[in-house]
Amino acid sequence: MTAPVLEVRDLVMVYGEGDARVRALRGVSLTVEKGDYVAIMGASGSGKSTLMNILGCLDVPTSGAYLVDGTDVGALNEKQLAILRNRKIGFVFQSFNLIPRMSALANVELPMAYGGVGAAERRARALAALEQVGLSDRIHHEPNELSGGQQQRVAVARALVTSPALLLADEPTGNLDSRSTEDVLEILDGLSASGRTIVIITHEDDVAAHAKRVVRLVDGRIVEDRRQAPAEGLPPRMAVRKSTMTGTMTGTMTGTMTGTAADTAAGAEAAG
Numbered sequence: 074m075t076a077p078v079l080e081v082r083d084l085v086m087v088y089g090e091g092d093a094r095v096r097a098l099r100g101v102s103l104t105v106e107k108g109d110y111v112a113i114m115g116a117s118g119s120g121k122s123t124l125m126n127i128l129g130c131l132d133v134p135t136s137g138a139y140l141v142d143g144t145d146v147g148a149l150n151e152k153q154l155a156i157l158r159n160r161k162i163g164f165v166f167q168s169f170n171l172i173p174r175m176s177a178l179a180n181v182e183l184p185m186a187y188g189g190v191g192a193a194e195r196r197a198r199a200l201a202a203l204e205q206v207g208l209s210d211r212i213h214h215e216p217n218e219l220s221g222g223q224q225q226r227v228a229v230a231r232a233l234v235t236s237p238a239l240l241l242a243d244e245p246t247g248n249l250d251s252r253s254t255e256d257v258l259e260i261l262d263g264l265s266a267s268g269r270t271i272v273i274i275t276h277e278d279d280v281a282a283h284a285k286r287v288v289r290l291v292d293g294r295i296v297e298d299r300r301q302a303p304a305e306g307l308p309p310r311m312a313v314r315k316s317t318m319t320g321t322m323t324g325t326m327t328g329t330m331t332g333t334a335a336d337t338a339a340g341a342e343a344a345g
């Protein structure tokens with residue numbers, strides 16, 4: 074039995090003091106197993122970003138325990154924390170957060186520069202990640218030469234190029250039109266099908282429908298934890314597509330879809 078990718082126990086987060094005191098998280102416990110795809114939902118102010126920042130090791134809770142891949146985050150010093158963040162977690166933000174005036178390729182290579190990966194291997198892995206998000210023909214473009222959807226696909230490539238244990242996304246489609254939203258969700262579905270563990274924050278039902286599990290926050294507490302698909306199966310949207318197809322079609326299609334995603338991921342892994 075391997076350790077859960079992510080385990081939090083009784084997380085409490087209090088901001089400010091006295092009259093300005095805000096209890097943003099009031100005892101959140103959550104376990105995410107390898108291969109799961111979890112959507113965290115909730116109204117504005119319910120504590121989603123606070124939780125996200127703790128899960129991403131960007132902030133430290135007031136109290137409670139947090140383990141990533143079996144490692145107790147609370148026991149790490151700053152340097153160890155930075156290493157854990159770099160190796161174990163891939164981030165995707167609403168506002169893309171790409172480095173301006175740097176090509177897509179250079180942006181995707183960046184996280185590996187801190188990880189001690191050689192130049193040739195950095196290049197190979199970045200190219201594979203960009204291919205996985207369908208941007209092989211845009212590798213030399215800078216962020217301002219790309220559409221929002223393309224920028225977010227670069228950000229997804231950057232997040233997965235280190236083969237992180239966890240892909241953490243905060244409203245990744247919040248700034249995208251519906252067409253680009255579909256593109257990004259399809260990529261996440263493919264990553265999920267190839268075994269990636271994904272936690273996504275969203276307030277959109279359409280986005281959460283892609284996840285295997287939906288966790289709902291109200292006022293800093295989990296009020297609902299609902300499974301939509303088995304943790305180790307296909308994400309719901311892909312499972313639906315599969316069940317609507319028949320006979321040999323099913324075998325061929327799912328074989329191709331998961332095969333492609335898995336092969337690319339395996340390629341990135343093998344390169345690492």
Ligand code: ADP
Binds near residue numbers: 096097116
């Ligand atoms: P969400 O992302 O769901 O909108 P947040 O986690 O950003 O919610 O915020 C939860 C609560 O904590 C809100 O009441 C917010 O005003 C408060 N809050 C968030 N960050 C801070 C901060 N740095 N200082 C003080 N209060 C904060």
Ligand code: MG
Binds near residue numbers: 122123
């Ligand atoms: Mg927020």
